[in-house]
Amino acid sequence: MLMIQCPCCGATAEEADFHCGGEAHIVRLAGDNDADADLGAYLFERANPKGLCFERWRHQYGCGKWFHLARDSRTMEIFGVYDIKAPAPPAEIVAEARRRIAARGLPEHSNN
Numbered sequence: 001m002l003m004i005q006c007p008c009c010g011a012t013a014e015e016a017d018f019h020c021g022g023e024a025h026i027v028r029l030a031g032d033n034d035a036d037a038d039l040g041a042y043l044f045e046r047a048n049p050k051g052l053c054f055e056r057w058r059h060q061y062g063c064g065k066w067f068h069l070a071r072d073s074r075t076m077e078i079f080g081v082y083d084i085k086a087p088a089p090p091a092e093i094v095a096e097a098r099r100r101i102a103a104r105g106l107p108e109h110s111n112n
């Protein structure tokens with residue numbers, strides 16, 4: 001069970017109070033002339049990494065707001081939460097995640 005601290009309201013709660021909205025930082029298609037393959041990739045293809053990942057989460061049974069969360073999908077360790085409007089993970093969260101993953105002797109991402 002993940003314990004998540006909402007960066008919007010500050011409440012700490014079990015993951016059941018939250019809803020995972022999937023992979024973070026997916027760039028929207030730019031225009032109306034995008035090929036079907038591009039639209040298919042935008043809608044359905046996700047990296048789903050085993051290791052460091054960045055996700056969108058919503059405090060569903062709390063303040064209702066969305067935010068980003070960085071965690072390791074192997075160990076469920078949470079490295080940080082940050083603003084939903086951030087276009088990319090903050091450098092300090094990425095650095096801390098890499099430091100803690102390396103301290104466990106794990107690669108940033110695993111293939112199996």
Ligand SMILES: [Zn+2]
Pocket residue numbers: 006007008009010011059062063064065
């Ligand atoms: Zn909240």
